[in-house]
Amino acid sequence: MVDHRLSEEHEALRESVQTFARKEVAPVIGDYYEREEFPYPLVQTMGRMGLFGLPVPEEHGGMGGDYFALCLALEELARVDSSVAITLEAGVSLGVMPIYRFGDDEQRRTWLPRLAAGEILGAFGLTEPGGGSDAGSTRTTAVLDGDEWVINGSKAFITNSGTDLTGLVTVTAVTGQKPNGGKEISTIIVPAGTPGFTVAKKYSKVGWNASDTHALSFDDCRVPAANLLGERGRGYAQFLATLTEGRVAIAAVGVGLAQGCVDECLRYLGEREAFGRKIGEYQAMQFKVADMELRAHTARLAYYDAASRMLRGEPYKKQAAIAKLASSNAAMDNARDATQIFGGYGFMNETPVGRFYRDAKILEIGEGTSEVQRMLIARELGLPA
Structure with a gap:
């Protein structure tokens, strides 16, 4: 039986990160973004919440969760802001996980407790x-x-x-x-x-x-x-494994941004009036936001699938590439459509969709470009290198 419902533990985590993102990140992140300033108080709060240690065993100072828990946290953060989300994503998938996966006992003792607590970043x-x-x-x-x-x-x-x-x-x-x-x-x-x-x-x-x-x-x-x-x-093999794992996490960031665009547009469609009617009453707007929801939902299923295969110990290279490609496409397309729905306001940095539009493009580049993902998928299908 296929069941995509979250466990009680995963749902509780998702809700707690959602609350943090909406109540603590959303009100202040625009100012940090405008000043191009690293949000130390927010990052330190994430450390106290245990987010940097989500997939790290308790014996190494972590929360004893799994990589899917990290992905859920990243999605909720990126629904509000990608700068905070990518700080956590890179801090864990690129900072913590190589030490945890490949480090010796001494390296783990030296680095993992502080990394997992968010006291230091890797x-x-x-x-x-x-x-x-x-x-x-x-x-x-x-x-x-x-x-x-x-x-x-x-x-x-x-x-x-x-x-x-x-x-x-x-x-x-x-x-x-x-x-x-x-x-x-x-x-x-x-x-x-x-x-x-x-x-x-x-x-x-x-x-x-x-x-x-x-x-x-x-x-x-x-x-x-x-x-x-x-x-x-073995460094080349290690970083390939690190990037494959990280692509599932970056896919969650892309899904969060795509869903955040839907969130903002639904709010705006219920407030903005044009020609005497709420613009949410116009079918053209309804169809556009329906397509946005379709993209976010489909990309989410892709990273859920990749993460579940990873946790079961099954091959997931192709699924990770699919998730990364699908989510970055969804993020770019949804950011463009959200900006169009918002009109001139969408072109202003002070609005979340303005930031979403600027943040989306790098998702098609970082941790493996879209072209690299297509190459990986083709090779996994048996086509020649």
Whole structure:
């Protein structure tokens, strides 16, 4: 029997995050967004709520929940604001999970309790200035010198990498050459404040303006050899697994934005009048918002399916790509339609739909572009690489 109803625990979590988003995030996030300022009080509240530790076992300081719980929280946050949602998404899927999945006992003891509590944030240094989607073209290097790694190179577009809460960045780097001549890529933990590790000034972005994004550089940056995360030479496989898992989470963010557009339009359609009638009485508006609800609902089912397969231990690479593609399409289409429904007001940054419109585009790019998702789906269907 197929049943998409939430368990009592999941529903209670969803409701608590929804209340937080509507009562604490919604009234203040517009000001943070306009000032392009990181919302420290909101992030600290999310830490106290345990949201950064949702999928982490209690023995490591987490809430002992599952990855689907994280997705539900992300959807509710993104219904109100994507900057706050992406801070949590990146903090967990790209910051916490690599340490939890691939770290040794000492690394887990050192980092997971503080990460899970939201006391510090973790970042994932993958993308490079000339790499983009071609993550295998990594140029950052790490050379073993005695009992230290010496790291040189740069990273671009790294979320949560320059806040006052940032505690570490997990960096992919070339650590040697494989027997077949290819690059041996490994993953290394670099604590914030390490000499030789420089955080550039924050980017001026189109959207996600209340989230933190920086370029990073490493100039003879030395960290202990024990900071190697997982097995040497397995960094490429590790980040592929991290991104597959993260695509389910980013899909939840896209669904939240798409549903938030519906929420705002339903409110506006009941208030705004044109030609002597509420605009919600016009069939053209009704059909448009019906299509928006269709997109959000369909994308939600896609990420529910991917998450359920993940939790059952089944292959889910194709389903994660489908969920990510469907949700980013839904977010973009719904943001465009919501802006059209709001008219001139939708073009103003002071309205949520104005922010939604600016925030939606990056969902077609970050954590794997839409083109990459289509490529992955095609390969999973058996078509040639």
